[in-house]
Amino acid sequence: MSIDAKQTSIVADMALAPEGHLKIDWVSAHMPVLNRIREQFEKDQPFKGLKVTIALHLEAKTAYLAKVVKAGGADVTITGSNPLSTQDDVCAALVEDGVTVFAKYNPEPAEYKALMLKALDTKPDLIIDDGGDLVTILHSERQDLIPNIRGGAEETTTGIIRLKALEKEGALQFPMVAVNDAFCKHLFDNRYGTGQSVFDGINRTTNLVVSGKTVVVVGYGWCGKGVAMRAKGLGANVVVTEIDAIKAVEAYMDGFAVMPMIDAAKVGDIFVTVTGNRDVIRGEHYEVMKNGAILSNAGHFDVEVNKPELEALSTNVRTVRKNIEEYKLKDGRSIYLLAEGRLVNLAAGDGHPAEIMDMTFALQALALRFVNEQYESLGGKVANVPYHLDEQVARLKLESLGIGIDALTAEQQSYLDSWNAHE
Template identity: 80%
Template sequence: MNTVSESIVKDMSLAHSGHLKIDWVKEHMPVLNRIRERFEKEQPFAGLKVAISLHLEAKTAYLAKVVQAGGAEVTITGSNPLSTQDDICAALVEDGIRVFAKYNPDPAEYKDHLIKTLETRPDLIIDDGGDLVTILHSERRDLLAQVRGGAEETTTGILRLKALEKEGKLEFPMVAVNDAFCKYLFDNRYGTGQSVWDGINRTTNLVVAGKTVVVAGYGWCGKGVAMRAKGLGAKVIVTEIDAIKAVEAYMDGFEVMPMSEAAKHGDYFVTVTGNRDVIRKEHFEVMKDGAILSNAGHFDVEVNKVELGALSTSKRIVRKDIEEFVMADGRKLYLLAEGRLVNLAAGDGHPAEIMDMTFALQAVSLAHVNEQYEKIGKKVLNVPYELDAMVAQYKLEALNIGIDKLTDEQKSYLDSWVE
């Protein structure tokens, strides 16, 4: 396979820089390295084609190489126009992986890259946000027949999958990797918490301490963003639609109120809900001068950019990844990274040590669905607990941390109803 001639990337001369980035994350992903050793021996994907749509940066690149090491012919594209790194794309092509991706393509190009990835007729897929699955189940159903199944990375993607499943339209099994313990407890909470503020701080170069941060959504990602904002010295307000999560946020020490009220107080806003129009016209109208808006949900729909633009009398780019909107009364509101994922569009995403566990789950889940797809049927399934626990154990071993084991007497005690 001549991946250079078949791929669409910006500039192959950037490959050296990409290799250095991939080598760096490889050194900090011991769990995935261990999975790679297994794959090299067992060849679980021998003779199969795998299509991947993920945020195309160094950690994702190393996952693609691990899948390739398991015998797969791998094709990869981006899952967000602003998170693709062109040097990573070039490096992957040199490593024999077909790539259809560039930084900041126009919408037509972005869609074309997704379709070209699927036109390789994959046996297995790894999706992020459900773009590959949606195309396969709508306009390119002609490419469905060969797909055995796959794995999904995000909350947004799982929502779309479950909607398909509920309607009886899901055509192959998909593993909900986002719902695994080793995903949401660490990636969503600690990964998002750190990387969101990495992106915001790198982009704005402004202080957080003493300011008011409004976090929309108190799921695992919201918990992480709020926790890290508090650690940076901010006052934190949480907005929620779920009464239980709202009580949790309150007991975690945060103020809780509707967005209509929080909009008046925030200096920074971070949306992490997976829903649309979380911040919209009535909120923009009452925000303070200088408020900074950002999103950490998968799609750029949480901050309503259309209404923000309609309210403004002028707009301009004032700094890389910062767009200024001037309101009729002279107030200025600032939108980061076009309302796309701020931690990836304006940063490098989650730390390598965090993605080590998540991408290990992706790799072993893909192998699992390949082995069991006929038995599983057309449904969304959770990561089997034994795979989740295995990844956690590998992580502990990499950290040189030991834990206790139950004695036979303890096992008997727990298994019996007799005192």
């Protein structure tokens, strides 16, 4: 039985729907790859009769992904994957478009969890997860729903880390496709998307110049590479901190200063954490930071900047501007934390550009179709996105840009396929 979105949904204010429709219409006009996939889904109906539950940062681009999955025949339910990234007008618009929504901007922690549980109460066949929250709930509190679940797709580095830990223990009960590890995800979304959107969020929130400042990038994975690249482009002096020797050498070769966090803490003006780990900025670092240092996080959870230790060192905490909290330390210094230490690009901005998420969400849609077709053979494991799907997205992107590329001749292919065709 189909779910009645208007009767079931929980959103902040349905009167906000008109503004939400405008946002969704804008991004959909700039997502040509996903539009092509929507056309195919409308024709093939790969999810006909199935229920799909999605947990992602609930803004316009995510909303359009939900509409594309719905166009493929699914009964779609969506909830937020972060309390500060949900946009209430987009939620209302999605309800009018027939998607069941359980999400509000900045709910209390208990309500946030309750809304996520509501989204799972629909008994999904397939899921799209961001950070591993749905999978974690299913494997702990709602194991009764697991027999119905065919599998799903995971969006983020943090989520993949959690999934692989489950898989290593032999506890993962259904297949999850590691969309984050696909080429068209980490090469473009993690690098160019995170790089731009982090500074969109920082600049919008602080209204301060980046040029001439020292930006400390904590972690030099694909997201860190993008943040460092954009900081350099804005005129910053860039320092990278790392625990991985190979990535540290790479950062050095890319032209950035590399040093331990305790040294970087002394010189940084703006800090961006992108590690997926906890406490990468903590008490010992606050002790030596400059007056006026700005802290931000672009990792999935708000644990990278240790807030309890910062508060313990402070005599007063106050909001000095939207999404900026000033921590006044006992020695008189001020340290500023953006967006409560949550993802600065989404909690204090609109997230990645539409053209970037076009490729990522195209991968999500195709990965969901793949796991629906192959779940019986995949079993309880973390599966890679098949290369042909990665390549399909890239080719659709090139077509949308009017760019052509070469193809191998038969002779060239034969040469590459032969072990002795060197003459």
